[in-house]
Amino acid sequence: MQRCNKVKNMKIIMFVSICSFFVMSLSFTLMYFIKSAVICGFLIWIPFILGIVTQLIMRSSVSKDRRVGLFSIFSNRYAIFADAVFLISLIAFILSLILSNVPGAMITYILLSVVVFSFCMHCILNGRIFNSILNEK
Numbered sequence: 001m002q003r004c005n006k007v008k009n010m011k012i013i014m015f016v017s018i019c020s021f022f023v024m025s026l027s028f029t030l031m032y033f034i035k036s037a038v039i040c041g042f043l044i045w046i047p048f049i050l051g052i053v054t055q056l057i058m059r060s061s062v063s064k065d066r067r068v069g070l071f072s073i074f075s076n077r078y079a080i081f082a083d084a085v086f087l088i089s090l091i092a093f094i095l096s097l098i099l100s101n102v103p104g105a106m107i108t109y110i111l112l113s114v115v116v117f118s119f120c121m122h123c124i125l126n127g128r129i130f131n132s133i134l135n136e137k
Contacts, residue, residue, distance in 0.1 A: 007136045010061060013054050014133060018124065020051035025117035032109040051120070055129065062132040072126035076134060079125040086118035 027043035034040055074080045093111040100108060124130055 006061065007133065010058055010129075010133050013058050014124075014130065017051050017054035017058070018121070020047040020054065021120040021124075022117055023047040024051065025113045025120065028113040028116060029106075029109045032104070032106050055124070058129045062129050070123050070126075073122075075126045075131065078130075078134075079122070082118055082121040082125045086115065086122045089114040089118050 024044055024047035027040060027047070030043060031040050034043075072079075073083050089111055093108070093115050096105070096108045096111050
């Protein structure tokens with residue numbers, strides 16, 4: 001029973017973490033519309049710090065294997081999707097920087113948001129924390 005509550009709590013914290021990284025990533029697109037550096041800074045840093053803190057909280061609850069999500073790829077079906085989106089969006093972002101003749105084009109901001117979020121998801125979904133939640137019965 002206690003193990004079930006622990007897994008449920010880990011899933012909730014993981015959800016908060018992913019939502020935090022999503023808001024942080026979305027803020028890069030919002031930069032196109034919001035010209036205030038202070039507001040953009042808050043929209044980037046507060047969710048980013050919350051996402052990191054929630055990952056650190058979950059880290060203390062999992063096994064101490066050495067695998068790090070940053071250096072792992074395609075470790076499960078969810079990670080395969082995140083890794084593919086990351087690779088495709090990174091290529092599209094680089095191409096938009098090279099081929100765009102309009103500085104500050106909205107597509108560049110959107111692609112930057114997708115690259116940042118898919119990189120965060122790459123790290124989370126390939127990591128040991130997500131793996132331990134995924135493999136819990």
